[in-house]
Structure formats: structure tokens, C-alpha cells
Amino acid sequence: MEYHRITSIEDPLFAKMHRLMKEVFPPEEVLEYSLWKEPLEDPGIRVFVAVHEKEVVGATEYRYYPDFNVAMTDFTIIGSPGLGIGRYLWKNRQADLHKLAAESGQKLFGMFAEIYDPYRGNDHEFGGVKPMDPYVRREVLSHLGYKALDLEYVHPSWNNDGEAVEGLNLGFMPEDDQITELDTKLVTSFLRRYYTVLLNKPETWNRMVAELEAKDTVALLPI
Secondary structure (H helix, E strand, O other): OEEEEOOOOOOHHHHHHHHHHHHHOOHHHOOOHHHHHHHHHOOOEEEEEEEEOOEEEEEEEEEEEOOOOEEEEEEEEEOOOOOOHHHHHHHHHHHHHHHHHHHOOOOOOEEEEEEEOHHHOOOOOHHHOHHHOHHHHHHHHHHHOOEEEOOOOOEEOOOOOOOEEOOEEEEEEEOOOOOOEEEHHHHHHHHHHHOOOOOOOOHHHHHHHHHHHOOOEEEEEOO
């Protein structure tokens, strides 16, 4: 298997990755094809695919913020069971992130991720791929060390239509498992940076961020 970075929409593997995304994710979670041009060319956004027998069987997008010393996992796709794709992507992504943190003279503090919550009626089928089942993914992320921030989380739709996307938790995996809370300044600064590209923020998102800013810390809860 090959861990291949995509930096252009002209890369033939990008079309395969985008097709896989549309098969797996709900429409509001998938950025339109042409809008990927600038993100892929951004050196801070890292998009990799797992290539098996010339086909894209998995993908992950993530980024590292050296000024926050945290990472964000945008998405992980396991396109087929029985190939060890999840473990393969995880190991390569972690190695890359630790390298990026070391290059900035730091040790990675942790990583954010938006985690589907099937216990709140979030019944996406994710293309029928069982490793992508929300219950399975949630337990895997829990085993890896992810915890949920103690807040009613929403995020702006990637359709940039001002709609709020619900049914998820904002998760965080601290490198030190003893960490039980986060400074809200870190969380709100991260969220504002991450969603800068979306100009049409729903009012519920703005209210959520404002409520966080009124606190000093936010607890990390088991998932």
C-alpha cells in the first residue's frame, strides 16, 4: 500500500478520492470538486490517500497548527474492509504530525476531530462500508484516546449556505491522557481559524463560540 499526498486537483488520484468521498459522506460534508483547488495547494493542509493496486481505498485530510501546537483531522475514509486501511492511515498520519511538531520545536499537544454521534439519531450509512459505521468509528476513536468536549456542538455546513450541521461532537485526543480539560481560548481560536473559509456562519455556531469564550475551560468527557 502507498501513502500518497495529493497537492493538485489535476492529480488523477484526486478524482478517485473525491468520488469515494461522495459515496461515503453526506452531501453537506463534501466540498465541491473545483473548490478543492486552493486547499490542496495550501502547504498547511495535508491530504493523503491509501493506494492499493492503483485504486484509492482510503483517504485522510489533516492539518497542524504550530502556533496552537494542535492538529485537526478533517476526515478519514476507509473504503474497504479487510485491508488494514484504518491502522495504515493512522500510523502514517501520526508519524507525519509528530515530524511537523518536532520541526517547529514542539511535542504535539493533541488533535481535534469532529465525531458523529449515532446516539443522537445520526443514522448516516456512509455508503454501506461497515468500518465507517458511526458506532464503529466512535468506539475506535475512543480506544485511540479521543474525548468529547462538554458542549452542544454544531458546525457550519461546507455548502457555505449558513446552515448548521448537528449530530456531532467536537472531540480532542490529548497526547497526555491525564488531561481532562482544555483552555477555551485554544478551542475558540482553533474553531475561528478552522472555519475562516466559510463566511456564512449559522447563528447557532456564533452563539456556541460566544458561550465558550465566556468560560475559562471546557471539560473533556468519555465517548
